[in-house]
Amino acid sequence: MTCTMNIRFCGAAREVTGSAHLITLENGFRLLLDCGLYQGNDEEMDTFNRSWLFDPSEIDCLILSHAHIDHSGRIPKLVKDGYTGNIYATHATRSLCAIMLLDSAYIQEREAEYETRDKRKKNPRAKQVSPLYTAKDVKDAMDLFVTTGYNRWVKLSDDVEVLFRDAGHILGSASVSLRIRENGQTRTIGFTGDIGRPDRPILRDPQPMPPSEILISESTYGDRIHESAPNEAEHFLRIIRETCLEKRGKLIIPAFSVGRTQEIVYMLDQLHTDGRLLAIPVYVDSPLAVNATAVFGAHPECYDNELNEYLLVDDNPFGFNSLIYARDVEISKSLNEMEGPAIIISSSGMMNAGRVKHHLANNIEDPKNTFLIVGYCAPGTPGAILRDGAEFIRIFGSYKKVRAHIEIMDSFSAHADKDELAHFLSHQRESVKQLFLVHGNYDAQVTLAAFLEKIGFPKPEIPTLGDAFEL
Secondary structure: OOOOOEEEEOOOOOOOOOOOEEEEOOOOOEEEEOOOOOOOOOOOHHHHHHOOOOOHHHOOEEEOOOOOHHHHOOHHHHHHOOOOOEEEEEHHHHHHHHHHHHHHHHHHHHHHHHHHHHHHHHOOOOOOOOOOOOHHHHHHHHOOEEEEOOOOOEEOOOOEEEEEEEOOOOOOOEEEEEEEEEOOEEEEEEEOOOOOOOOOOOEOOOOOOOOOOEEEEEOOEOOOOOOOHHHHHHHHHHHHHHHHHHOOOEEEEEOOOOOHHHHHHHHHHHHHHOOOOOOOOEEEEOHHHHHHHHHHHOOHHHEOHHHHHHOOOOOOOOOOOOEEEOOOHHHHHHHHHOOOOEEEEEOOOOOOOOOHHHHHHHHOOOOOOEEEEOOOOOOOOHHHHHHOOOOEEEEOOEEEEOOOEEEEOHHHOOOOEHHHHHHHHHHHOOOOOEEEEEOOOHHHHHHHHHHHHHOOOOOOEOOOOOOEEEO
16 A cells, blocks of 8 residues: 655754654655754753654665754664665765764763763662763764765665755755656655855855755744845954954854854964964864864865865965864863963854853853854753843853853854845745745744745745654
8 A cells, every 4th residue: 555755844843953854755665854963952852862753764765965963963873773774965974974973972972971970979779871872873874874976866766866966055065856756757855955155155155956846945044134245254353353452352252063163264264364363373172173174175076166266375274373273172171271362263153062161161251252153053052042142151050140242143154044045945936836944943934934925935834843744
């Protein structure tokens, strides 16, 4: 007995994290688009990360749009829980996943140890907490990757093909187009993944997708317009001058290790080359960011023309005299004792994990310092709390008064804004019959849905977690 082709939204439904969308064909073939980890401080979502809305062993193939942990971070658990199929991705996405998933496993193992110790302080017989997955599970998952370049149709089965197009979001990121043959007809399904922004440094602009009948689109910034590039550079320089030169303080930039960090370093490199960045020490304080920057250097096929031309002037766009990549934890600790101005770029971007939490604890009460928030922060994370203007913040079990200056520059975001989303999707307006909005907070999705409907798209669906729709 055959079933109707359908899609079930198993993550990133009215949320900006945990991307996972399950498509089941009439013949029962099952494709999973992304397999992301929920990132944030919502305790209920620990259940999300540890459970499934499907049986992993029954999935036939996984298609990964890009390496960010909110899209790839549960892949090792999927494999641990029984998945044995191929994982299709671009070459650069696999390279990034190799380091990012190991880093994630290390975090899972460390957090499990911490929780076990904490529980056993209260009850010495408490059971040991198991990590979500381990480094071994990551190795098993990496063995399943099958990689391909952009703009090539790849056969997944006798009836299904996939095409990756450059999404311009991070290194190796892609939109996903599916061509499905059933009952003598060819159906087309598109998944935008995360859509990048045009005219941004390092990466090529997002490339239009082939026409799709059914389209799943991200909507992260569907309710706002980003600052323009010329204003961005001057804004950034103003913050550097005010913090580091006038107040002689530290500019601390919480930034995701992949994408955001490299873009900021590249911008600082250009300012240094132009003689506009004075002798201020710059630290990239994140082992993962250091490793990711090396991966960027190994994949010049993803660079845009501007960076290729800049390489003729500066053969190392991610390095200059006053830039220090801090791998050693002792160097990281010394930054909190250091006097005088500095720029510190440290992960994570939401300040809920990584070395930046220590910089937050040690520097938030000093009015000379500035924290520059450059991207989306999930509700409940320290980054979101600071964005909302909190006077106090709880960190490592104690409350700190927010005396440092808080700046926000969403223009650094790797996600398209409302107008950029509409422009990217405009190529689909004539073909799309069903449109689903995912990977966004509900208010942003409602705004974007109304805008898209106004310019000629069918009324978008905004699914909740677990919703299923016939296609």
